[in-house]
Amino acid sequence: MHDSAAQIFISALLANNFVLAMFLGLCPFLGVSNKLGTAFPMGVATTFVMIVASLCAFGLNLLLSALGLDFLRLISYIVIIASAVQLVEMVLKKHSPSLFRALGIFLPLITTNCAVLGVALFQTAREYDFVQSLAFSLGGGAGFTLALVLMASVRERLQLSEVPSLMQGTAMTLMLAGILSLGFMGFAGVGS
Amino acid sequence: MSLDKAKNLDEFMEGIWRQNPVFVMALGMCPTLAVTVSAINALSMGVATTFVLVCSCLLVSLLRKVVPKEVRIATYIVIIATFVTVVDYAIQAISLTLYEALGAFIQLIVVNCVILGRAEAHSSKVPPLPAMINAAGMGVGFTIGLLALGTVREIFGNGTLFGISLFGESFQPWVIMVLPPGGFFVLGGWLMFFAWWAKRKEGSKAVPAEGHQHA
Numbered sequence: 001m002h003d004s005a006a007q008i009f010i011s012a013l014l015a016n017n018f019v020l021a022m023f024l025g026l027c028p029f030l031g032v033s034n035k036l037g038t039a040f041p042m043g044v045a046t047t048f049v050m051i052v053a054s055l056c057a058f059g060l061n062l063l064l065s066a067l068g069l070d071f072l073r074l075i076s077y078i079v080i081i082a083s084a085v086q087l088v089e090m091v092l093k094k095h096s097p098s099l100f101r102a103l104g105i106f107l108p109l110i111t112t113n114c115a116v117l118g119v120a121l122f123q124t125a126r127e128y129d130f131v132q133s134l135a136f137s138l139g140g141g142a143g144f145t146l147a148l149v150l151m152a153s154v155r156e157r158l159q160l161s162e163v164p165s166l167m168q169g170t171a172m173t174l175m176l177a178g179i180l181s182l183g184f185m186g187f188a189g190v191g192s
Numbered sequence: 193m194s195l196d197k198a199k200n201l202d203e204f205m206e207g208i209w210r211q212n213p214v215f216v217m218a219l220g221m222c223p224t225l226a227v228t229v230s231a232i233n234a235l236s237m238g239v240a241t242t243f244v245l246v247c248s249c250l251l252v253s254l255l256r257k258v259v260p261k262e263v264r265i266a267t268y269i270v271i272i273a274t275f276v277t278v279v280d281y282a283i284q285a286i287s288l289t290l291y292e293a294l295g296a297f298i299q300l301i302v303v304n305c306v307i308l309g310r311a312e313a314h315s316s317k318v319p320p321l322p323a324m325i326n327a328a329g330m331g332v333g334f335t336i337g338l339l340a341l342g343t344v345r346e347i348f349g350n351g352t353l354f355g356i357s358l359f360g361e362s363f364q365p366w367v368i369m370v371l372p373p374g375g376f377f378v379l380g381g382w383l384m385f386f387a388w389w390a391k392r393k394e395g396s397k398a399v400p401a402e403g404h405q406h407a
Contacts, residue, residue, distance in 0.1 A: 022372075023223075023225045027219070027305055074277050074302060078302055082269065111265075111269070111303075114222045114304075116303075117302065122296060166387045167380075167387075168387075170218050171387065174379050174380035178375075178376030181373040181376055185372070185373065
């Protein structure tokens with residue numbers, strides 16, 4: 001692994017965007033992307049969980065490999081993520097109760113956000129060192145937020161326009177995601 | 193007895209049709225879109241998920257009176273993660289090519305919301321047998337959803353089905369289908385197809401039937 005941290009960051013942000021190129025974290029992407037006001041905080045919260053999870057996973061992986069307990073990796077990662085989400089939930093509840101209510105069920109669901117577990121699993125699989133892992137989780141989180149914000153902006157404008165009855169709801173969102181994804185394909189090769 | 197059987201069948205069919213996880217509830221989207229570049233990937237992913245789903249739901253249902261309410265989600269996740277680890281190692285042992293094709297998405301079965309959703313909404317409230325039947329229905333429904341996407345994407349994007357060439361040498365593959373945007377488009381197309389079908393079934397005969405709505 002000779003990729004520099006900057007390369008990894010840019011690649012995770014654009015060319016290998018978690019949502020639009022790697023299909024990670026689609027549930028919140030489709031679920032919370034109807035308002036810009038909730039999409040952005042959701043992205044930031046997820047990014048925070050990602051960074052915490054990534055750093056913990058890095059340390060834990062060293063420990064597990066040293067002890068030869070590789071088969072426990074998945075279980076321990078998910079426990080770490082669940083705790084990180086709990087932390088974010090407590091902080092949000094104290095400092096911004098309105099946001100806490102707006103995010104609703106999607107906040108605890110960050111636990112089952114595959115983008116978060118994806119960060120931990122991919123950095124292990126690619127044998128990133130500490131700085132690389134940090135860059136990867138930062139880039140991934142920023143990319144997730146970017147995709148969420150883009151999608152929310154498009155959907156906010158779409159509310160005022162007429163959508164064919166067959167395409168209303170999820171079908172329309174998926175088509176939009178497809179077009180966004182098509183746009184992001186233009187970044188292919190950036191940062192590699 | 194026959195009433196019982198009918199009820200079981202109904203429970204099984206629920207996941208396949210009325211509450212299909214892919215098309216109706218839009219759950220478990222990430223593996224749905226990511227691994228369906230070919231029919232065989234889709235099928236194996238579906239089978240792996242079904243296995244995890246049935247086993248976890250059985251265990252959750254057996255433990256439903258033991259697990260305290262406060263830590264139930266954590267317990268479910270650990271149960272699911274255990275079975276996913278089993279599947280992960282099993283696939284690695286059976287076929288290394290498949291393991292490499294599915295990549296991290298086998299381990300990501302843990303965070304498939306279909307499984308946690310079933311455990312929380314159904315298995316934790318009913319005895320083992322109905323829980324398993326319902327889980328199996330959901331699993332089969334999920335597999336069907338994956339196959340629906342996988343076949344369309346493989347046929348258009350690669351000109352093959354389960355690796356068998358369909359159109360001969362002169363076929364120009366529609367590459368976008370096997371790339372990420374294709375996943376979104378095909379699923380959107382299927383949803384439109386089902387919306388069109390539901391509308392037609394409702395008997396709105398005044399509206400002329402529209403064309404085939406494939407992506």
